[in-house]
Amino acid sequence: GAGVSQSPSNKVTEKGKDVELRCDPISGHTALYWYRQSLGQGLEFLIYFQGNSAPDKSGLPSDRFSAERTGGSVSTLTIQRTQQEDSAVYLCASSPQGVYNSPLHFGNGTRLTVT
Amino acid sequence: SQKIEQNSEALNIQEGKTATLTCNYTNYSPAYLQWYRQDPGRGPVFLLLIRENEKEKRKERLKVTFDTTLKQSLFHITASQPADSATYLCALDINGNNRLAFGKGNQVVVIP
Numbered sequence: 001g002a003g004v005s006q007s008p009s010n011k012v013t014e015k016g017k018d019v020e021l022r023c024d025p026i027s028g029h030t031a032l033y034w035y036r037q038s039l040g041q042g043l044e045f046l047i048y049f050q051g052n053s054a055p056d057k058s059g060l061p062s063d064r065f066s067a068e069r070t071g072g073s074v075s076t077l078t079i080q081r082t083q084q085e086d087s088a089v090y091l092c093a094s095s096p097q098g099v100y101n102s103p104l105h106f107g108n109g110t111r112l113t114v115t
Numbered sequence: 116s117q118k119i120e121q122n123s124e125a126l127n128i129q130e131g132k133t134a135t136l137t138c139n140y141t142n143y144s145p146a147y148l149q150w151y152r153q154d155p156g157r158g159p160v161f162l163l164l165i166r167e168n169e170k171e172k173r174k175e176r177l178k179v180t181f182d183t184t185l186k187q188s189l190f191h192i193t194a195s196q197p198a199d200s201a202t203y204l205c206a207l208d209i210n211g212n213n214r215l216a217f218g219k220g221n222q223v224v225v226i227p
Contacts (some may be wrong), residue, residue, distance in 0.1 A: 004158070030211065042119070042219035043159070043204070089217065091158050095213070103149060104215065106158030 002026070003032045004107035006092050013082055017042040021077040021110045025094030032075050033095075033104060034067055046090075049075065082114045117142040117216070119207060125222040134192040136221045139206035141186060143216070145207040148181055148188050151201045153220060162203075163190075195225045 005024040025032050034046040045059035049069045060066070064082075069075040069106050079086055089111050093104035120139045128134045138148070147166045151159035165172040165181045165188070172179045178191040192199050202220040209216050 033214075035217075040219070043201070043206075043217040045214060047214065049215055050213070103161035103164060103214075104159075108156065108158045108162070 004094055004105050006090075006107035006110050008110055009108065010111045010113075012115060015084060015114055016081055018078065018080045019082055019112065021079075021090050021092075021112070022075070023075045023092030023094075023107060025073065025075070025092070026105055027073075029074060029094035029096055029105070031102075032069060032093045034075070034077050035091045035093065036088045037091060037109070038084055043091065046077070077084045079112075082112075084114045087112055087114045119143070119205065119216055119218040121203075121205060121210040121221040122220075123219065125224055127224045127226060128195055130197060130227050132195055134195050134199070134223050134225070136190040136203055137187040137220055138190065139186060140207055143207050143209070144183075145184075145209075147208050148179075149206045149215065150179055150188075150190050151204040151206060151217075153186060153204060155177070159204055159217075161165075187222060192223070195223075197225045197227050200225050202225055 006024045011045050030051045036038045037043050047067045048056040060070040064080045067077045089109040091109045093106045095102040118141045145171045149164045150162045152162055153159045154173050163174050163179045165179045175195045180189045204217050204220040206215040206217045
């Protein structure tokens with residue numbers, strides 16, 4: 001079946017512009033995560049959605065970052081007024097609802113370059 | 116502070132030998148630990164999960180151990196093959212809320 005799909009795969013933007021990154025999770029997975037991976041760094045947690053519960057936003061690095069999940073499925077990560085330090089690969093992952101310690105299924109990420 | 120440490124140096128190993136990677140953590144009490152594989156330009160792919168009450172887990176040529184006293188997990192690839200060349204990430208459950216913290220990964224290069 002289809003895995004986690006992310007778009008675009010690459011995005012180049014000018015400093016100060018807003019960008020939107022999209023994630024289509026695996027059908028039936030109600031948990032959705034966004035992580036960021038910078039060159040030579042580990043995966044940095046950004047935000048976590050689980051069903052209809054309030055999202056865990058504790059990893060968002062600044063108020064320029066926001067995310068939403070519509071209809072419990074597709075998610076969009078928005079970065080406003082992008083800065084060069086926002087350049088990274090943004091990874092989305094999903095997992096089944098209510099399955100404690102379930103593995104995460106990752107997409108291949110969006111590589112964001114801020115010039 | 117909380118840390119997850121993996122060796123930053125790439126592990127170069129001859130085909131057929133066993134590769135062993137280490138994941139050390141501090142100031143966490145994870146209920147479980149996971150290992151993922153990541154290839155260049157791709158997202159991580161889940162390999163194995165081991166719970167705190169399990170000492171060892173195996174899957175084909177892979178073996179994982181988990182020592183909660185030492186706060187360490189070892190990841191072994193036996194009879195390594197060039198196709199095993201990748202970066203391997205360990206990930207810990209944070210406080211039982213299904214949120215994973217990842218190490219920076221350890222690259223393995225299997226030499227034919």
